Amino acid sequence: MKLGTASLLAASLLLAGTVIARATPPPEQYVNDAAITEGGLPRLLSAYGFFADAAAQEPVPHVYSYRLNTPLYSDGAEKLRFIYRPAGSQIVASGEGLLDLPVGSALIKTFAFGEGEGRRLIETRVLLHRADGWLALPYLWNDEQTDARLAVAGARIDLTTPRGEDISYRVPNKNQCKECHGLDGEVVPIGPKARNLSGDWLEQMVAAGHIDRMPEGADRLPVWEHRGKASLGDAARAYLDVNCAHCHRPGATASNSGLDLRWEQDDPRALGIMKRPTAAGRGAGDLLFDVVPGDPDASILLHRMIVNEPGVAMPELGKATVDKEGVEAVRKWIADMEPR
Amino acid sequence: MIRTAITAMLLASAAPALAEIHSIEPGEGAQERLQEALILAEPGDEIVLAAGRYELTDGLSLDVDGVTVRGAGMDGTVLDFTTQAGAGEGLLVTSDNVTLRDFAMENPKGDGIKSKGADNIVYYRIRVTWTRGPHPENGAYAIYPVESTGVLVDGVKVTGASDAGIYVGQSDRITVRNSIAEANVAGIEIENSRNALVEHNIATRNTGGILVFDLPDLPVMGGGNVIVANNLVVANDTPNFAPPGNIVAGVRRGTGIMVMANEDVLIENNILSGNPTAPVMVIAYVQPYDDERYNPLPRGVVVGENTFDGGGYDPQLEGGEMLKAAFGGELPPVMWDGLGSLYVTGEAPGWSLNLTEQGKGLGAAQPAPLAAPAPDAEFDRAGIGAPAELEARLTR
Structure with a gap:
C-alpha cells in the first residue's frame, strides 16, 4: 500500500516535470499553428506562441514586424504590428490592395501606452485565417505583463494618452472587431494593403520568399x-x-x-x-x-x-x-x- | 458524481437539437455578461433578460444567426444607456433570423436598435424612449432596420427620436404594425424600400406621422409598393426638432401621411385628425439632384377611402394664411405638388400646387383645387409585407 502511494507520487512528479519542461522555451520557438487553424477560441495569447519575449514584444522566428505608411488613429497608442504565415505557404501579392494571406496566417497588433520602462501593453488583437474565414479576437494584457487573456466582451481601461488626456480606453469586443473588419458579411484584414506598406519592407519580404512578388501600386500612401x-x-x-x-x-x-x-x-x-x-x-x-x-x-x-x-x-x-x-x-x- | 456524468452525457447528446437559454440578470458586470452571451450564443439560442434596469456604458452587438433576445416586458426589462460612452447605437444586429422582444431601451446616445444586413428580423413589443422628450440631441432613430430583406416590427413603442421613431431604410418585404410612435420628428418612415405594409399603428405628437420617402445618392433606390392602411394619425403638431442637415428637417410641423418620390403607394382606411399642415401630402423630391438612377417623382400614388377630421387648418407653408383664405378658411386634407401621378378614390377633397418642374421650389406654384382621376386598375398587393414565417415566431 505504501509502495503504491510512493509510486503514484513519483508518477505525478514525473508528470509535473514533463509539464514544466514543456513550458520552458526551447532555444528555437515556433508558432503553434494549431491554435491558429483549429476551432475554438484560445483563452490566452501565449497559446499561439507568437512571442519569444511577450513583455518586450519580441516575436519568434517567422513572425515579422511591419508598419503602415499611414496608420489608423488610436488615441496615440503605440501599435506593434506583426504578420505570420505558416511554413510551406506564400503570401500572394494582389495589386495595390490587400496582400492575400494563406490559411494559417495571422495578423497581430498590440496596443501600448507609455514609453521606455513605463510602457504598458494594453491589448493585442489577432486576426486568424482559418479554413472557414478570418476570425478576429481581442486579448487583454494582465497587470504583470506576462500574458493576455481573451476578452470576447471587450473592456474599458482608464489611462492617459501621450498628449496627457485621461480617457476611458475601449478594448473592442469580438463583434466590434467585425464592425470595422466586416466586408460583405465576412471578416477581412484592413491594414496590409500594398499601397500602404513600405517598398523596402515588401522587397525584403519578397527576397526572403515570404511574398510571391513585388505588388504593383505598392507604397503609394x-x-x-x-x-x-x-x-x-x-x-x-x-x-x-x-x-x-x-x-x-x-x-x-x-x-x-x-x-x-x-x-x-x-x-x-x-x-x-x-x-x-x-x-x-x-x-x-x-x-x-x-x-x-x-x-x-x-x-x-x-x-x-x-x-x-x-x-x-x-x-x-x-x-x-x-x-x-x-x-x-x-x-x-x-x-x-x-x-x- | 455519477448523476453529474449522466446529466452531462444527456446534455451532450441533446446539444445539437436543444437550443440553450442564457439567463442574464441586471447588476454588477451586466455589460460584460450580456455582451458575452450575445457573442457566445449559438444559432437557435435564447438570451433571456430578467426584469430590472441594466446600466450600460457601451453599445451592444449581436452577430449570430437565429438568436432570440427576450426580456420580461417593455416596462420590465430596461436597458439604460443614459451613461453610454461609446458606439453609435444601443444594440447593433448584423445577423439573420433574429428575434428581439419584450424589453426597453432608454436614452441611447446614437440610434436605439440598428439592424443592418439582418434578414428576417422581428422586433416585437420593444420600447425605445428618450426620456426627456423631443430634443435635437436625442438619437436619430429608435428602431432602425436597414439593408435587410424581411422585417417585422410589431407592438413597439418609440418616443423622442430626433429623426424617425421607426425607420426602415433600403429594405424589402416589411411590415410595421400595432405600434405607437409618439413625439418623434418622423413617427414612422419607410425610406428607399419596397413592399412595405404599414398598418394599425398610432402616430401622434410627431412633427410628421408616417413618411414614405425615396432619396437619391444611396446604394438602394427605387422605393415603392407600399401600403399605409388603418392607422390612427392624430395631433402630429410637435415643432420640428431635427438637426437641419437631415432630410426630415424639411418636414413641416403638422404633416399626417407624406409620400415623397416613390411608386405605387396606397393610402387607405386611415383616420387623420389634427395634422394642421396637411393630413396627406404627396410631393416630388424637393432638392436638386444629379443622380441619373434616381426618379424624384411620386408615381401611381393612390389615396383611397380615409377618414379626415378637418384639413390644413394651420399650415406651416409660405403664404399659409393667404392659402387658407383662398380655400375658405382651411386647406383641403390632401395636398399634392402636381408632379408625378396621383389617383383618388372616394371622398378626398384636396388641392394642388400645380408645379411643373421638380427641384425648383414653390415659386411657380398655382394653387387650385385637386382634380385627380380614379385609379384605372386595382392596386396590386402581391408580395407586400413581411414574409409569413416571421409572424410564426411571435407565438413562441
Missing part, C-alpha cells in the same frame, strides 16, 4: 510623419482611406450612407462633396453637406472628426480623443478645394 511632402489631397485621402473607408465603402458597416472614402474612389459625390447626409441624425449638427469645397467648417465630415461625443464622433469605435493631426490634414484638403 504617404508616410504619415512625412505627409508635409505629399500633396494636401494625398495626405487627406490617405487618412480617410485608413481611418474611415473600412466602414464607408460598399459592402461594409456604413455602406448605407452612400459615402465611399476609399483611396481608389474618384466620384466626388461618393466622396461626400456636396452630398447630403443619409442617416447622420444629430451627427450632422447644423450642417447640410458632407464636404463643402473651400469651407471646412461647413463640412459634416470634419464636424464629426472634431466633436468628441458618442453619437456624433467618427469613427464610432476605436478612439476616445480627437485626432488633431487628422483634423488638420482633412481641414487643409477641404479648404484647398475650389469653392462652388
Whole structure:
C-alpha cells in the first residue's frame, strides 16, 4: 500500500516535470499553428506562441514586424504590428490592395501606452485565417505583463494618452472587431494593403520568399510623419482611406450612407462633396453637406472628426480623443478645394 | 458524481437539437455578461433578460444567426444607456433570423436598435424612449432596420427620436404594425424600400406621422409598393426638432401621411385628425439632384377611402394664411405638388400646387383645387409585407 502511494507520487512528479519542461522555451520557438487553424477560441495569447519575449514584444522566428505608411488613429497608442504565415505557404501579392494571406496566417497588433520602462501593453488583437474565414479576437494584457487573456466582451481601461488626456480606453469586443473588419458579411484584414506598406519592407519580404512578388501600386500612401511632402489631397485621402473607408465603402458597416472614402474612389459625390447626409441624425449638427469645397467648417465630415461625443464622433469605435493631426490634414484638403 | 456524468452525457447528446437559454440578470458586470452571451450564443439560442434596469456604458452587438433576445416586458426589462460612452447605437444586429422582444431601451446616445444586413428580423413589443422628450440631441432613430430583406416590427413603442421613431431604410418585404410612435420628428418612415405594409399603428405628437420617402445618392433606390392602411394619425403638431442637415428637417410641423418620390403607394382606411399642415401630402423630391438612377417623382400614388377630421387648418407653408383664405378658411386634407401621378378614390377633397418642374421650389406654384382621376386598375398587393414565417415566431 505504501509502495503504491510512493509510486503514484513519483508518477505525478514525473508528470509535473514533463509539464514544466514543456513550458520552458526551447532555444528555437515556433508558432503553434494549431491554435491558429483549429476551432475554438484560445483563452490566452501565449497559446499561439507568437512571442519569444511577450513583455518586450519580441516575436519568434517567422513572425515579422511591419508598419503602415499611414496608420489608423488610436488615441496615440503605440501599435506593434506583426504578420505570420505558416511554413510551406506564400503570401500572394494582389495589386495595390490587400496582400492575400494563406490559411494559417495571422495578423497581430498590440496596443501600448507609455514609453521606455513605463510602457504598458494594453491589448493585442489577432486576426486568424482559418479554413472557414478570418476570425478576429481581442486579448487583454494582465497587470504583470506576462500574458493576455481573451476578452470576447471587450473592456474599458482608464489611462492617459501621450498628449496627457485621461480617457476611458475601449478594448473592442469580438463583434466590434467585425464592425470595422466586416466586408460583405465576412471578416477581412484592413491594414496590409500594398499601397500602404513600405517598398523596402515588401522587397525584403519578397527576397526572403515570404511574398510571391513585388505588388504593383505598392507604397503609394504617404508616410504619415512625412505627409508635409505629399500633396494636401494625398495626405487627406490617405487618412480617410485608413481611418474611415473600412466602414464607408460598399459592402461594409456604413455602406448605407452612400459615402465611399476609399483611396481608389474618384466620384466626388461618393466622396461626400456636396452630398447630403443619409442617416447622420444629430451627427450632422447644423450642417447640410458632407464636404463643402473651400469651407471646412461647413463640412459634416470634419464636424464629426472634431466633436468628441458618442453619437456624433467618427469613427464610432476605436478612439476616445480627437485626432488633431487628422483634423488638420482633412481641414487643409477641404479648404484647398475650389469653392462652388 | 455519477448523476453529474449522466446529466452531462444527456446534455451532450441533446446539444445539437436543444437550443440553450442564457439567463442574464441586471447588476454588477451586466455589460460584460450580456455582451458575452450575445457573442457566445449559438444559432437557435435564447438570451433571456430578467426584469430590472441594466446600466450600460457601451453599445451592444449581436452577430449570430437565429438568436432570440427576450426580456420580461417593455416596462420590465430596461436597458439604460443614459451613461453610454461609446458606439453609435444601443444594440447593433448584423445577423439573420433574429428575434428581439419584450424589453426597453432608454436614452441611447446614437440610434436605439440598428439592424443592418439582418434578414428576417422581428422586433416585437420593444420600447425605445428618450426620456426627456423631443430634443435635437436625442438619437436619430429608435428602431432602425436597414439593408435587410424581411422585417417585422410589431407592438413597439418609440418616443423622442430626433429623426424617425421607426425607420426602415433600403429594405424589402416589411411590415410595421400595432405600434405607437409618439413625439418623434418622423413617427414612422419607410425610406428607399419596397413592399412595405404599414398598418394599425398610432402616430401622434410627431412633427410628421408616417413618411414614405425615396432619396437619391444611396446604394438602394427605387422605393415603392407600399401600403399605409388603418392607422390612427392624430395631433402630429410637435415643432420640428431635427438637426437641419437631415432630410426630415424639411418636414413641416403638422404633416399626417407624406409620400415623397416613390411608386405605387396606397393610402387607405386611415383616420387623420389634427395634422394642421396637411393630413396627406404627396410631393416630388424637393432638392436638386444629379443622380441619373434616381426618379424624384411620386408615381401611381393612390389615396383611397380615409377618414379626415378637418384639413390644413394651420399650415406651416409660405403664404399659409393667404392659402387658407383662398380655400375658405382651411386647406383641403390632401395636398399634392402636381408632379408625378396621383389617383383618388372616394371622398378626398384636396388641392394642388400645380408645379411643373421638380427641384425648383414653390415659386411657380398655382394653387387650385385637386382634380385627380380614379385609379384605372386595382392596386396590386402581391408580395407586400413581411414574409409569413416571421409572424410564426411571435407565438413562441
